[in-house]
Amino acid sequence: MARMLGNTEHAFDSAKSQFWVVDANGLITDKRENIDPDALPFARNTNEAGRQGLREGSSLVEVVRQVRPDVLLGLSGVGGLFSKEVLEALKGSTSAKPAIFAMSNPTKNAECTPEEAFSIVGDNIIFASGSPFRDVDLGNGQIGHSNQGNNMYLFPGLAAYITEDEVLKGMIFPPISKIRDITKEVAAAVVKEAVEEDLAEGYRDIDARELQKICQNEEEVLEYVENSMWSPEYPTLVYKRG
Known part of the structure; x- marks a missing residue:
């Protein structure tokens, strides 16, 4: 993200400001003791968090409610972490088409299933997971696409080969048949x-x-x-x- 913004210190700070990182102990702020060095750059300033109605250790559902994120990114390895309460909170997203990335493997560790995401948040979302899931039948001939974002797809060039129609349908990768x-x-x-x-x-x-x-x-x-x-x-x- 920082490279896309110019790869400068200001660009890095701007990109970093888009993330609210939550671990097993809740929201990570600069008040966290013994903070993981990898998480340190993303620790939120306490005053900044306070302006959002949050604090050190705020729960995931609190963060989703207050921040109203466009993207919910799961890298936890904890199956079901995106509970009904969390997904309900995401309905308040500032995005008209929020994205839910339940990236943990294997399938039992996925933060939520596509069925849960579409049924709770609504039809107008983007869903991707690290494990394979079937697409969801939304009724009336509509399909909720379950995009598998594994490492086979994560290499340069793919964005140029997905059509506008596929994007509008909620697909973020080209179909495997085109690989x-x-x-x-x-x-x-x-x-x-x-x-x-x-x-x-x-x-x-x-x-x-x-x-x-x-x-x-x-x-x-x-x-x-x-x-x-x-x-x-x-x-x-x-x-x-x-």
Whole structure:
């Protein structure tokens, strides 16, 4: 987030101010004793928290009620942490389409399920989880998308390959059926950048000079990448009993 804002100290402070971090002992402020060094940059100033009606150790539901966040991000490893009370509080979000990210694995440790999120907060939310869940039937032909935000998807390039229609439906990643096509596009972009920065050494029977020529044509570099991709296709093996 800080890099998107300019990667300066001011940008970091601005990005940091968007987070209200709650752990097992409640809201983390600068009054916390023996604070985890990783959490220290996100510790809220006590006076600032007070202006929000909060204090050191305020509960998750108190923070959600007072802050009215746009995004509820769960990294706790505690199944069911986003209780009915917490999800009810999120209905007061300042966002018209709040996001709920229940990222803990395995499934039993997810902070909530998509069914709970959609049924309590409402249809107009974005839901993602670390574990796989089925989409939710909202009725009237509407689907509540359960986006799986695992590490297969978390690499650069994906945002360019999701359509506006998919975004409007609440999807934050392209469908898995497109993964090979997207991988090809991302790989082609990496190849072109490597050639541009004079880092490419070629591959197999294609040397660096020929790779430069290939990269001058978009279709050729995509074809080159596709031909270099491994396809998990196996012949059918038939065993006959002797």
